[in-house]
Amino acid sequence: MNNPGKYLWSFLGATALMMALAVLLNFVVDPLQLFRPARLFAAMYSTDSRMQNAGLIQSQDFDTVFMGTSLAIHFRQSEIDRALGVRALKLAMTGSNSKEQSFVLAAALQRHPKRVIWQMDDWIFREAPDVDNDVYLPADLYRRNARGIAGYLFSGATARESLWILARSIPPLQPVVARLTNGVLFKFPIAGVDDINALRSDFDVPGFYNAKNAMAAFKRIADPRRGHHLAEGFDYAAMVRRFEHDAIDLIAKNPDVTFDIYFAPYSILQFVAMRDASPKTLKIAYDFSAYAFPRLAQLPNVRLHDFRAVKEITHDLGSYGDVVHHSPAIDLKVLSMLADKKYLIDRAAPLATLDQLKAQVEAYRVEQ
Amino acid sequence: MLFNSYPFIFLFLPVALAGYFLSSRLGHLAPVIWLALASLVFYSVSNWQFVALLIASIAFNYLIGWLLISGRLRPAPRRAVLTAGVAGDLAVLGYFKYAGFLAANLDAMFSAGFALNVLLPVGISFYTFTQIAFLVDAYRGNVARYALPHYALFVTYFPHLIAGPILHHRDMIPQFERAESQRPDPHLILCGLIIFGIGLFKKTCLADGIQPLVSLAFGPATPTFDQAWLGALAYTFQLYFDFSGYSDMAIGISLMFGIFLPLNFNSPYKAQNIIDFWRRWHMTLSQFLRDYLYIPLGGNRRGPILRYVNLLITMVLGGLWHGAAWTFVIWGALHGAYLCVNHAWNRFGPGVAPRFTPLANVAAFMLTFLCVVVAWVFFRADSLPAAISLLSKMADPTNIAFGRLEIAQGAFIAVYAAIAWFAPNTQTIMGYDHQNRTVGQGLRAWQMRPLFIYATAAVLAFGILGIQQHSEFIYFRF
Numbered sequence: 001m002n003n004p005g006k007y008l009w010s011f012l013g014a015t016a017l018m019m020a021l022a023v024l025l026n027f028v029v030d031p032l033q034l035f036r037p038a039r040l041f042a043a044m045y046s047t048d049s050r051m052q053n054a055g056l057i058q059s060q061d062f063d064t065v066f067m068g069t070s071l072a073i074h075f076r077q078s079e080i081d082r083a084l085g086v087r088a089l090k091l092a093m094t095g096s097n098s099k100e101q102s103f104v105l106a107a108a109l110q111r112h113p114k115r116v117i118w119q120m121d122d123w124i125f126r127e128a129p130d131v132d133n134d135v136y137l138p139a140d141l142y143r144r145n146a147r148g149i150a151g152y153l154f155s156g157a158t159a160r161e162s163l164w165i166l167a168r169s170i171p172p173l174q175p176v177v178a179r180l181t182n183g184v185l186f187k188f189p190i191a192g193v194d195d196i197n198a199l200r201s202d203f204d205v206p207g208f209y210n211a212k213n214a215m216a217a218f219k220r221i222a223d224p225r226r227g228h229h230l231a232e233g234f235d236y237a238a239m240v241r242r243f244e245h246d247a248i249d250l251i252a253k254n255p256d257v258t259f260d261i262y263f264a265p266y267s268i269l270q271f272v273a274m275r276d277a278s279p280k281t282l283k284i285a286y287d288f289s290a291y292a293f294p295r296l297a298q299l300p301n302v303r304l305h306d307f308r309a310v311k312e313i314t315h316d317l318g319s320y321g322d323v324v325h326h327s328p329a330i331d332l333k334v335l336s337m338l339a340d341k342k343y344l345i346d347r348a349a350p351l352a353t354l355d356q357l358k359a360q361v362e363a364y365r366v367e368q
Numbered sequence: 369m370l371f372n373s374y375p376f377i378f379l380f381l382p383v384a385l386a387g388y389f390l391s392s393r394l395g396h397l398a399p400v401i402w403l404a405l406a407s408l409v410f411y412s413v414s415n416w417q418f419v420a421l422l423i424a425s426i427a428f429n430y431l432i433g434w435l436l437i438s439g440r441l442r443p444a445p446r447r448a449v450l451t452a453g454v455a456g457d458l459a460v461l462g463y464f465k466y467a468g469f470l471a472a473n474l475d476a477m478f479s480a481g482f483a484l485n486v487l488l489p490v491g492i493s494f495y496t497f498t499q500i501a502f503l504v505d506a507y508r509g510n511v512a513r514y515a516l517p518h519y520a521l522f523v524t525y526f527p528h529l530i531a532g533p534i535l536h537h538r539d540m541i542p543q544f545e546r547a548e549s550q551r552p553d554p555h556l557i558l559c560g561l562i563i564f565g566i567g568l569f570k571k572t573c574l575a576d577g578i579q580p581l582v583s584l585a586f587g588p589a590t591p592t593f594d595q596a597w598l599g600a601l602a603y604t605f606q607l608y609f610d611f612s613g614y615s616d617m618a619i620g621i622s623l624m625f626g627i628f629l630p631l632n633f634n635s636p637y638k639a640q641n642i643i644d645f646w647r648r649w650h651m652t653l654s655q656f657l658r659d660y661l662y663i664p665l666g667g668n669r670r671g672p673i674l675r676y677v678n679l680l681i682t683m684v685l686g687g688l689w690h691g692a693a694w695t696f697v698i699w700g701a702l703h704g705a706y707l708c709v710n711h712a713w714n715r716f717g718p719g720v721a722p723r724f725t726p727l728a729n730v731a732a733f734m735l736t737f738l739c740v741v742v743a744w745v746f747f748r749a750d751s752l753p754a755a756i757s758l759l760s761k762m763a764d765p766t767n768i769a770f771g772r773l774e775i776a777q778g779a780f781i782a783v784y785a786a787i788a789w790f791a792p793n794t795q796t797i798m799g800y801d802h803q804n805r806t807v808g809q810g811l812r813a814w815q816m817r818p819l820f821i822y823a824t825a826a827v828l829a830f831g832i833l834g835i836q837q838h839s840e841f842i843y844f845r846f
Binding site (some may be wrong): 007014157279 | 557565573826829832
C-alpha cells in the first residue's frame with residue numbers, strides 16, 4: 001500500500017463507524033423493548049426468560065407479577081388474567097433459584113404492581129452463585145446501569161436480532177422471515193407475549209404427561225444408587241438463610257404488595273422417592289416447611305397456599321411428565337384454586353397441610 | 369486476560385503498543401524489557417498466583433541454558449545438566465498437570481483413597497515445551513548466547529504465552545533483537561489489525577455461535593443418530609474456529625509489534641489424508657513433536673516397524689500433552705493408528721488411475737474428515753464411556769429425530785463446513801509469509817483495496833461486537 005498510514009486510519013474509522021451503526025440499530029429496533037414498547041417494529045420475544053424478563057418488566061403493563069420455576073413456565077398470562085381478574089406479567093424462569101427470583105422480582109416491583117403470585121418449592125432455596133456471578137442472568141440489564149446498557153447495545157448478537165426484526169417488519173418480507181425464524185439462528189422467534197414459553201398448540205400433551213413417564217422418572221430417581229442426586233441442594237441451614245434473605249426480606253420491604261405464595265403440587269412420587277431413597281432429604285424438606293410456613297403466616301401481606309397435599313391432583317400420575325412437572329390442565333386448576341383460596345393456609349394452624357402431606361407420603365404404596 | 373475482551377482490546381493492547389514504540393527512544397533493550405513486563409502483567413491479570421512459577425521456570429531454564437552454552441563443561445556433565453534441566457521441566461509439568469490424574473488412577477486400582485486436586489497454571493504446557501526445545505538446542509550447540517531480557521520475552525511474549533503457537537528461539541529472539549521491529553510500521557499495524565479482526569470474528573461470531581449445538585451430542589440429554597452427528601460436527605467446527613481464531617489473533621497482535629509468529633493452521637479440514645492433516649493442524653505442535661520426540665526416538669531411520677511404534681508413542685504422548693485423561697490418550701492413539709495406516713497405505717496401497725484421481729481425492733478427503741470427527745469425540749467427551757456411548761448413537765441410524773429443528777441445525781453447520789472447506793484461509797487472504805517476513809504485499813497493487821479495508825473493518829467490528837462475557841478459548845485448558 002502506497003500510504004499505509006492513511007489506510008490504517010481509514011480502517012480504524014470504518015471499524016468505529018460500523019460499531020456505531022450497530023449500536024444505533026440496536027437502540028432504534030430495541031429487540032428486548034428495554035427503552036420503549038415496540039411500535040415501529042414488530043414486537044418479538046425470546047424463550048430465554050432470564051434475558052427476556054429484563055425487557056418485559058420495562059415494556060409491559062401489569063398489576064400482578066407471576067414468578068416461579070419450570071413448574072410455572074407454561075402458564076399463559078391470558079389465563080392468569082381470566083382466572084384471577086388481574087393483568088399479569090409472567091416472569092417464571094426454568095431452574096431458577098431464590099436469588100434469581102428475588103432479584104428479578106425486586107426489579108419488577110419498581111413498577112409498583114399490586115400483587116405477586118409466587119410459586120415456591122424447597123429446592124429454589126438451595127445455595128447458588130450471586131446474581132453478578134450467574135452466567136445466565138444479565139443482572140446489569142435489570143439494573144439498567146451503564147455496563148448493562150452498553151453490553152446490550154454493543155452486541156453483535158443484538159444487532160443480528162435487530163436486523164432480523166427489522167426485516168420482519170417489512171411487509172413483503174414478513175412471511176419469509178417468519179418461516180425462517182426458528183429459534184436456532186434467531187433468538188426472538190415468538191410474536192405474542194402470551195406465547196412466551198407456553199406449550200405450542202401442536203405439542204403432544206398426552207404423549208408427554210402420562211403415568212408411564214411419571215413412573216419411569218420415579219424409578220430413575222428412586223434408585224438407591226442415585227440417592228445423592230435427590231439430596232443435592234438440600235442443606236437445611238443454607239435453605240433457611242436463603243429463605244430469610246430472598247423471600248422474607250423482599251416481602252417485608254414491600255408491605256403494600258400482596259404476595260400469593262403457593263407451594264406447587266408435586267406428584268406424590270417425588271416425596272415417596274425421597275422417603276425410599278433419601279430419607280434425610282425428606283426430613284429436610286419437612287423441616288424446611290415447618291420453619292417457612294409459620295414464618296410466612298406471620299406476614300400480613302402474604303397469602304400462603306399449599307397444594308402439595310391436594311390428593312386428587314398429586315396422586316393422579318397421568319397429569320405428570322415426570323415426578324414434579326404437571327400438565328397444562330393442572331396449571332388451570334392451580335389458577336382456579338388460587339382464585340377460590342381453597343387451600344389457603346390457616347394462619348392459626350400453618351402446619352396442617354404439612355401433616356396431611358406426611359400422612360399421605362407415609363401411606364403411599366407404589367404399584368409395581 | 370482474554371484477547372476477546374474489551375479491557376484487552378481497548379486498554380492493554382494500545383498501552384502495550386504505545387509503551388513499546390515510545391520506549392525504543394531509550395535504547396534497544398528498553399522495548400524488550402517493556403514487552404516482557406507487559407507480558408507478565410497480561411499473565412498475572414487472571415493467573416497472578418502462578419507468576420512466580422513462570423518467573424522461576426524462566427530463571428531455571430536460562431541458568432541451565434547458560435551452562436550448556438558456556439562451553440565450560442565436559443560432555444558427561446553437559447549431558448547431566450541437560451537431563452537435569454529437562455527432568456526439572458517435566459517434573460513441574462508432571463506435578464501440575466498429571467499428578468491428579470495419576471492419583472485418580474492409583475485410587476481406582478487400589479482403592480487407596482488417593483485424591484489430589486492441583487490447579488493447572490494456564491499456559492504451562494506451552495512455555496514448558498518452548499523451553500525444553502531451547503535446552504535441547506543449547507545442548508546440540510544450536511543456540512547463540514541470548515541476553516536474559518530477550519530470553520524472558522521469548523518465553524513470556526504475551527501473544528503466544530497462553531495457548532501458543534509454540535515458538536522457537538531461533539525464530540523469535542533474532543526478531544526481538546532487530547531495531548526495525550521497534551519502530552511503528554503502519555503497514556504491519558494495519559495488517560496485524562486485519563488478521564486480529566479475522567481471528568476475533570472466528571472466535572466470537574463463528575466458534576461461540578456454534579457452541580450451543582455442541583450440547584446436542586455432549587449435553588445431558590441422550591441424542592438420536594442425527595443429533596449425535598450434528599453435535600459432533602458442531603464441536604469439530606467450534607474447535608477449529610476457536611483455536612485457529614486464537615492463533616490468528618496471536619499472529620495479528622504480534623505483527624503490530626513488528627514480530628512475525630509462525631503459522632499454526634493451514635485449513636486442516638481440507639486435508640486429503642491424516643499425514644496432511646497433521647501438517648495443517650496445530651502446526652507448531654506437530655513440528656515440536658517431530659523434532660524433539662519422534663526424531664530422537666529414531667523416527668523412520670530404524671525400519672518400518674519401529675517407525676510405526678515411534679509414531680504411536682509420539683501421538684499418544686501428544687494426546688497426553690493436551691490433558692491428563694484417558695480420553696486424550698485414546699484420541700492420541702487413534703491418530704497414531706491413523707498415521708500408521710496412512711503410511712502403510714502409501715507404501716503398500718494400490719495406485720489410482722489418472723482418470724479416477726479426482727474421485728479418489730474426494731473419497732480421501734471425506735474419509736480423512738470422518739476419521740478426524742470420530743477422534744474429536746474422544747477429545748471432547750468427559751469420559752471414555754461417554755465417548756463410546758456417543759459413538760454408538762452415531763452408528764445407530766434406527767433412532768433418528770430429523771425434525772424441523774435438526775434440519776435448521778444441519779443448515780447452520782453446513783455454512784460452517786462451507787467456510788472451513790472452501791473459503792481461503794487468513795494467510796492466503798493476507799499474503800502472510802512467515803519465512804520471508806512479508807505480509808499484505810498483494811494489497812499494495814490491488815485496485816479493490818478500499819473495499820477490502822471496509823470489509824475487513826466490518827469483520828473486526830463484528831468480532832468486537834460479538835464478544836461475550838464468559839468465553840474462554842478451548843486450548844487455554846491445555
